[in-house]
Amino acid sequence: MTTIMTTSNRRYHITTFGCQMNKADSERMAGILEDMGFEWSEDPNQANVILYNTCTIRDNAEQKVYSYLGRQAKRKHSEPDLTLVVAGCVAQQEGESLLRRVPELDLVMGPQHANRLKDLLQQVFDGNQVVATEAVHIMEDITKPRRDSKATAWVNVIYGCNERCTYCVVPGVRGIEQSRTPEAIRAEIEELGRQGYKEITLLGQNIDAYGRDLPGSTPEGRHLHTLTDLLYYVHDVPGIERIRFATSHPRYFTERLIKACAELPKVCEHFHIPFQSGDNEVLKRMSRGYTQEKYRRIIDKIREYMPDASISADAIVGFPGETEEQFQNTLKLTEDIGFDMLNTAAYSPRPGTPAAIWDGQLSEEVKSDRLQRLNHLVNIKIAERSQRYMGRTEEILVEDQNPKDVTQVMGRTGGNRLTFFTGDINELKGQLVKVKITEARAFSLTGIPVKVQEAVLV
Numbered sequence: 001m002t003t004i005m006t007t008s009n010r011r012y013h014i015t016t017f018g019c020q021m022n023k024a025d026s027e028r029m030a031g032i033l034e035d036m037g038f039e040w041s042e043d044p045n046q047a048n049v050i051l052y053n054t055c056t057i058r059d060n061a062e063q064k065v066y067s068y069l070g071r072q073a074k075r076k077h078s079e080p081d082l083t084l085v086v087a088g089c090v091a092q093q094e095g096e097s098l099l100r101r102v103p104e105l106d107l108v109m110g111p112q113h114a115n116r117l118k119d120l121l122q123q124v125f126d127g128n129q130v131v132a133t134e135a136v137h138i139m140e141d142i143t144k145p146r147r148d149s150k151a152t153a154w155v156n157v158i159y160g161c162n163e164r165c166t167y168c169v170v171p172g173v174r175g176i177e178q179s180r181t182p183e184a185i186r187a188e189i190e191e192l193g194r195q196g197y198k199e200i201t202l203l204g205q206n207i208d209a210y211g212r213d214l215p216g217s218t219p220e221g222r223h224l225h226t227l228t229d230l231l232y233y234v235h236d237v238p239g240i241e242r243i244r245f246a247t248s249h250p251r252y253f254t255e256r257l258i259k260a261c262a263e264l265p266k267v268c269e270h271f272h273i274p275f276q277s278g279d280n281e282v283l284k285r286m287s288r289g290y291t292q293e294k295y296r297r298i299i300d301k302i303r304e305y306m307p308d309a310s311i312s313a314d315a316i317v318g319f320p321g322e323t324e325e326q327f328q329n330t331l332k333l334t335e336d337i338g339f340d341m342l343n344t345a346a347y348s349p350r351p352g353t354p355a356a357i358w359d360g361q362l363s364e365e366v367k368s369d370r371l372q373r374l375n376h377l378v379n380i381k382i383a384e385r386s387q388r389y390m391g392r393t394e395e396i397l398v399e400d401q402n403p404k405d406v407t408q409v410m411g412r413t414g415g416n417r418l419t420f421f422t423g424d425i426n427e428l429k430g431q432l433v434k435v436k437i438t439e440a441r442a443f444s445l446t447g448i449p450v451k452v453q454e455a456v457l458v
Contacts, residue, residue, distance in 0.1 A: 012038040013047035015068060017104065018055025018247060021202055022088055024154035026053045026440045029087065032117045049083045049121070055088035059410035065090055066101075073104040083107070083124060089113065091349065095133045100196040108133065112159070112175050130415045151399045151411075153197045157185050157230065158204035158211075165248065165276075166287050166354040167319065167347065177206070179214050182225060182233050192240075193239030198430055199397055202230070202245040208252035222225055228260045235264050237270065241432060242397060242414065246272040251289040253298050262305040269306050270341055270416045274314035278333030282319050285355075292333055299337055301307060309414030310386070312341035317374055318367030319347045321360035327370050335375055340385050340415060342378045343383075383442040389417065390440045396433050401425040418444040 012033045016026040029051060030040065041047040054065045076082045081304065084290070085107040088097060092110030099105055106124045109132040113120065123130045153171065160175040160303050189200055204210055211225030222284045227245065243266050250273055261267045271297075277283050280291045302309050315330060320454035334342065346367035402408035402420050409423040411433075421435050435447035 007123060010036075010038045011041040012049040012051065013041045013044040013270070014053060015044070016049045016053045017065060018053075018089070020154060020201070021111070021156070021205060022055055023055050023154055024203055025088065026051075027154065029053070029114055029117050031113075036118055036121070043077070048081060049085065049230070051085040051087055051175050054086060054088035055098060055203050069102050069105075072101050073089060074287045076104045085109065085121075087111070087117075091170065092133050096131050099131065101134045106231055108131070110175075112118055116183055120427075123268070151197065151397055152199040152201065153192050154203050155185060155188055155200050156180065156204070156211070157202045157227075157245075158207060158209060161205040162209065163206055163289075166285060167316065167350065167356075169350045169353055177209050177213055179209075179225065181214065182230055185230065186234050186237065189234050189237045189240060193237050196239070198240065198432065199242035199244065200240055202227075202243065204245075205247065206252070207247060208249050208254075208257070219431075226257075228254070228257045231257075231264055231267060235266055239276050240266065242266055242268050244268045244270060244416075248273045250275065250295050250298055255301055258302050258305050260401060268414045269309040270312070270414065271302055271309060272312045275333065276314060276316050277319065277322075277326070278315075278330035279322070282326050284321055285321065286319065294331065295333070296337070300333050308415070310340040310385075310417070312336065312337055312343070314343045314345070314372065314417070316347050317370040318362045320355050320358040320362065322347075322362065322370075330376055331374065334374065334381065338381050338385055340379070340417070344371060344378060379442055384444065386417065386440040386442055388440075389413070389437045389445050393417065393434050393436050394445075394447070396421070396435045396447075398423070398425070398428040398431050398433060400429070413445070419447060420444065421447045421449055423449060 009196070012030070014026050014030055016022050033049065034040070038049060044050050047058055052065055052068060058196075065086070069084070072082070072084055076084060083100075083106045084104055086105060087109045088111055091098065091108045092112075095108060098108050107120055107130045109117070109120055109130075113132040120130055120132055158177055158179045160177045162171050162177045185202075192200060208227055210227040210230060214225045216225065231245075231259055233241065234240075243264075248271065253273060261269070261271075275292070275295050276286055276288060278292050283291065299311060302311065315334070316331065317327060346364075347355075347362070349361065396413060396419045397413040398409045398411040400410055402410045408420045409425050409428050410418060410420050414421055418438070419435060421433070424434070434450040437445050437447040439446040
């Protein structure tokens with residue numbers, strides 16, 4: 001049976017779980033839906049295409065998807081033309097078993113199929129229940145994403161991951177590394193510059209691997225296409241004032257890359273480099289491919305070139321077999337480095353990963369206790385790091401209104417610290433504003449725009 005959709009009921013809603021890659025995928029899928037004539041609906045209950053872009057890094061994110069799905073599956077019994085889609089990592093991991101669990105689903109599609117959403121939905125509207133989880137070569141994407149921001153934009157540069165960390169499902173659900181060509185990336189960034197975007201974030205699950213799969217290398221054996229080369233290649237795009245990139249892997253992080261970031265004025269002084277554990281034995285069991293000593297050397301080298309650089313990272317506590325002494329090594333590394341931001345998580349066993357079936361799984365109580373202790377230290381260190389902004393003038397890219405105080409706007413420093421100051425969002429959105437910092441909290445700053453301050457002094 002073919003579903004006929006009239007213009008009055010072409011509304012869609014996307015709920016996104018998880019990482020920046022998922023957010024970027026959602027923007028692309030929203031772009032496809034809008035090209036198909038669908039309109040965005042803030043309220044999922046008013047939409048008739050509902051898409052959940054899912055994350056399977058942690059169990060609680062996965063469970064949340066099922067509870068959201070359950071509510072809409074019930075609704076489908078009274079509204080049969082409702083189309084339910086599960087995309088992303090849970091879709092890739094669960095595949096057809098998702099249909100057995102939630103038979104009301106119309107489409108299950110892995111992250112590699114985001115660009116194919118139009119074709120897949122067409123199959124659904126022709127009366128089919130569709131599962132798209134087979135490995136594919138990701139086609140160059142000509143879709144115009146529906147960007148959530150008007151100031152900053154994600155730009156995918158590499159899909160997938162070839163690493164085999166023992167706790168992580170990403171390689172299984174996002175597939176092997178596939179780099180986009182430098183020309184395609186630059187063309188997308190040029191278009192963003194023309195549209196008035198000021199900041200881009202180059203995205204990859206393991207961004208330092210960029211270019212390894214592209215053809216060509218120099219006589220010395222160096223790849224022609226590396227993340228460093230890409231930064232030089234896109235740096236002069238008109239209109240773009242700031243360039244960020246994430247996420248880095250310590251195994252592939254080079255001095256050449258650090259040097260490029262120091263030399264190129266548009267590249268923000270902010271590095272996101274997960275360390276995961278401060279203990280070498282745990283790192284080895286995680287198959288991370290580096291030691292805590294190497295990680296420290298990377299940070300030292302960054303601070304040698306850029307003393308003020310912001311460093312953020314990810315850390316996991318309670319990995320199978322982690323002893324109290326090994327956990328103390330994670331605390332020590334956190335204490336010594338002094339991160340500007342640290343995303344912390346208790347280990348969560350994921351289906352199909354080696355670590356999930358190992359002996360030595362720790363109790364929830366132990367994991368929770370360690371997470372609390374690490375977070376306590378992190379909050380102290382982040383507050384200390386924030387103090388260096390006091391009295392300084394920082395350039396802030398205005399992104400939005402402060403939801404808690406409509407007289408204020410908010411944006412970020414080059415080092416990625418959230419900053420609030422008084423201003424009109426209609427005038428300032430997307431502008432770079434110099435702001436003197438008057439208050440420094442652990443996770444955010446407050447300041448006065450320099451122009452306003454000078455006017456007061458006159």
